[in-house]
Amino acid sequence: MMHAKRKQRLLQSDAAVSVLVVLLGFxxxxxxxxxxxxxxxxxxxxxxxxxxxxxxxxxKMNVRYIGETLNYSVPFILCGLSMAFANRVGLxxxxxxxxxxxxxxxxxxxxxxxxxxxxxxxxxAILGAVVVGAFWGGIVGILKAKYEVSEVVSTIMLNYIALxxxxxxxxxxxxxxxxxxxxxxxxxxxxxxxxxxITNNSMLNNGIFMMIIAVLLYWFIMEKTSLGxxxxxxxxxxxxxxxxxxxxxxxxxxxxxxxxxxxxxAGGIVALGSFKxxxxxxxxxxxxxxxxxxxxxxxxxxxxxxxxxxxxxxLKNAQALMQSKQIPKEITFIIQGLIVIFIAxxxxxxxxxxxxxxxxxxxxxxxx
Amino acid sequence: xxxxxxxxxxxxxxxxxxxITAIGGMICEKSGVVNIALEGLMAIGACTAASAHVxxxxxxxxxxxxxxxxxxxxxxxxxAFSLIHAVAAINLNADQTISGTGINLLASxxxxxxxxxxxxxxxxxxxxxxxxxxFMGIYPTAYIAIAVVILSWFMLYKLPFGMHLRAxxxxxxAAESVGVNVKRMRYFAVxxxxxxxxxAGGCVVLTQTIQYTSNTINGRGFIALAAxxxxxxxxxxxxxxxxxxxxxxxxxxxxxxxxxxxVLPTEVFNILPYVTTxxxxxxxxxxxxxxxxxxxxxxxGAS
Numbered sequence: 001m002m003h004a005k006r007k008q009r010l011l012q013s014d015a016a017v018s019v020l021v022v023l024l025g026f027x028x029x030x031x032x033x034x035x036x037x038x039x040x041x042x043x044x045x046x047x048x049x050x051x052x053x054x055x056x057x058x059x060k061m062n063v064r065y066i067g068e069t070l071n072y073s074v075p076f077i078l079c080g081l082s083m084a085f086a087n088r089v090g091l092x093x094x095x096x097x098x099x100x101x102x103x104x105x106x107x108x109x110x111x112x113x114x115x116x117x118x119x120x121x122x123x124x125a126i127l128g129a130v131v132v133g134a135f136w137g138g139i140v141g142i143l144k145a146k147y148e149v150s151e152v153v154s155t156i157m158l159n160y161i162a163l164x165x166x167x168x169x170x171x172x173x174x175x176x177x178x179x180x181x182x183x184x185x186x187x188x189x190x191x192x193x194x195x196x197x198i199t200n201n202s203m204l205n206n207g208i209f210m211m212i213i214a215v216l217l218y219w220f221i222m223e224k225t226s227l228g229x230x231x232x233x234x235x236x237x238x239x240x241x242x243x244x245x246x247x248x249x250x251x252x253x254x255x256x257x258x259x260x261x262x263x264x265x266a267g268g269i270v271a272l273g274s275f276k277x278x279x280x281x282x283x284x285x286x287x288x289x290x291x292x293x294x295x296x297x298x299x300x301x302x303x304x305x306x307x308x309x310x311x312x313x314x315l316k317n318a319q320a321l322m323q324s325k326q327i328p329k330e331i332t333f334i335i336q337g338l339i340v341i342f343i344a345x346x347x348x349x350x351x352x353x354x355x356x357x358x359x360x361x362x363x364x365x366x367x368x
Numbered sequence: 369x370x371x372x373x374x375x376x377x378x379x380x381x382x383x384x385x386x387x388i389t390a391i392g393g394m395i396c397e398k399s400g401v402v403n404i405a406l407e408g409l410m411a412i413g414a415c416t417a418a419s420a421h422v423x424x425x426x427x428x429x430x431x432x433x434x435x436x437x438x439x440x441x442x443x444x445x446x447x448a449f450s451l452i453h454a455v456a457a458i459n460l461n462a463d464q465t466i467s468g469t470g471i472n473l474l475a476s477x478x479x480x481x482x483x484x485x486x487x488x489x490x491x492x493x494x495x496x497x498x499x500x501x502x503f504m505g506i507y508p509t510a511y512i513a514i515a516v517v518i519l520s521w522f523m524l525y526k527l528p529f530g531m532h533l534r535a536x537x538x539x540x541x542a543a544e545s546v547g548v549n550v551k552r553m554r555y556f557a558v559x560x561x562x563x564x565x566x567x568a569g570g571c572v573v574l575t576q577t578i579q580y581t582s583n584t585i586n587g588r589g590f591i592a593l594a595a596x597x598x599x600x601x602x603x604x605x606x607x608x609x610x611x612x613x614x615x616x617x618x619x620x621x622x623x624x625x626x627x628x629x630x631v632l633p634t635e636v637f638n639i640l641p642y643v644t645t646x647x648x649x650x651x652x653x654x655x656x657x658x659x660x661x662x663x664x665x666x667x668x669g670a671s
Contacts, residue, residue: 149646150597160639160642161639290473330477336477344462350461
């Protein structure tokens with residue numbers, strides 16, 4: 001009886017379910033690799049190397065991998081926060097990708113055309129990225145709140161509009177070829193020479209500080225302010241929130257704007273931190289899409305999203321290592337996809353719970 | 369005028385797969401299940417069809433038979449993957465947007481993973497010859513698409529079966545109360561959207577390119593999804609919407625040959641279908657044309 005109780009409680013804890021779901025995803029991935037005749041151990045070796053820098057095969061250590069994993073995690077975490085923020089209001093923001101692209105485009109534009117004043121330059125570029133991301137998300141919020149346009153459809157449309165708009169803008173930037181622009185001036189970059197020194201020249205940059213601030217901000221807004229309270233209330237029950245005087249329309253529009261701001265920041269950081277030149281995108285970076293999975297695994301909490309973001313950063317950094325060990329790197333996408341599908345299936349747990357409750361009730365009544 | 373006529377076959381080539389997928393998405397939403405996995409299902413279909421065709425081609429299977437079998441296998445694979453969505457959405461009351469997103473992610477990995485295993489590359493091997501056009505320069509996919517539209521219209525609006533299916537999307541408990549099996553209806557709808565998306569994926573790869581890459585589908589499934597809402601969940605409306613999107617895409621390619629339009633970047637035309645959809649959604653807002661129960665899990669006996 002005690003055991004059953006504990007099991008029940010464990011299944012009701014969101015964090016435990018997330019861990020379970022991730023483990024299941026990896027289990028399926030492992031089986032799949034074994035099925036196609038490769039050695040699953042190589043996948044785990046790659047993952048270990050990506051997260052600790054330790055190469056099991058030759059016993060060498062390279063801290064650069066740690067830096068790269070952290071650096072890859074930053075946009076995942078920020079896009080995860082973007083999705084999570086909207087999620088708390090009961091919205092499904094598939095538009096993280098578009099908001100990310102717009103942020104990236106703005107940062108690149110300011111980096112190439114803005115005033116080359118030390119510190120001020122990159123701050124302006126990052127601010128621009130945040131603002132334009134918020135704008136791009138805000139459109140969705142207004143369309144949803146005022147015109148009842150489904151955010152799922154409108155965000156998908158805005159993703160593609162952002163992609164092509166970004167191409168139009170970036171092709172006009174100085175030194176633009178079909179895939180890149182001129183190099184950014186030094187003042188626009190957010191590199192960190194200390195990080196580069198201790199991580200053996202990884203791309204790790206000041207973006208990680210911005211990410212940490214964003215996570216704290218997310219936690220603060222959600223848990224400590226009346227704004228966050230109103231948003232969460234709207235997410236739980238729109239009608240009840242409206243009845244208790246929470247401005248639902250404003251709440252939706254504002255939360256989509258804040259949601260977009262996180263993704264825009266991610267775009268700005270990637271543009272100025274991981275590249276020395278502006279990119280003319282030919283396809284999407286997919287940080288925005290995978291941010292959906294990050295938020296789902298992290299249960300839309302600040303800490304959970306951060307941990308899930310690290311997991312995804314680790315997977316992304318391990319891709320090249322896997323490929324060099326004859327494991328198709330796409331296994332990481334498969335694992336991510338499976339994780340999201342399993343999260344969708346967690347509703348089955350509720351059905352199971354109801355079924356068990358019903359049965360135990362029947363048993364009790366039957367005995368008496 | 370002659371130029372527009374000249375454009376016609378390529379418009380049809382682009383419209384056909386979008387239309388086939390959109391009709392599938394429409395049937396699915398009519399039954400009350402939202403399927404945003406269309407993009408991923410098209411990718412699965414395209415990858416399967418391309419692989420099947422390449423393998424049969426090198427095995428010496430006659431061209432016509434190989435094409436037909438490739439399309440069938442694409443449709444079959446799409447249907448098989450849509451089963452995940454069906455089980456999640458219908459049996460387990462899962463959030464349909466999340467499960468659809470999961471399938472999209474899974475498909476982008478699974479297709480390239482399969483190519484890595486089968487062809488040791490991040491794309492399928494090129495086939496020598498894709499589908500052939502008829503004497504008017506039109507690909508058979510256009511006729512398939514028209515057949516799909518007519519069949520779906522006939523099924524949804526002329527058969528009792530279709531009425532039952534639509535009832536499941538409007539008011540499932542009412543449908544259940546008069547003896548309609550809501551779950552079975554929704555299974556049929558989700559599976560047909562999977563089969564049609566898979567078939568459409570095969571159509572894309574066999575008419576517009578020579579191999580499957582991660583860029584082959586490139587948002588066509590999402591456009592189809594938009595076409596469903598833009599077409600107001602009606603076969604004719606969806607036909608019109610798909611045509612508009614296809615024409616805009618074809619125009620982007622053709623605009624390159626028109627001096628007056630060459631001053632504009634091609635991306636301007638690429639954006640058109642998406643902007644049009646957004647504007648249309650705003651203009652038609654206020655009156656909701658969507659099936660009332662779309663996206664909501666149906667629990668027997670609840671409410």
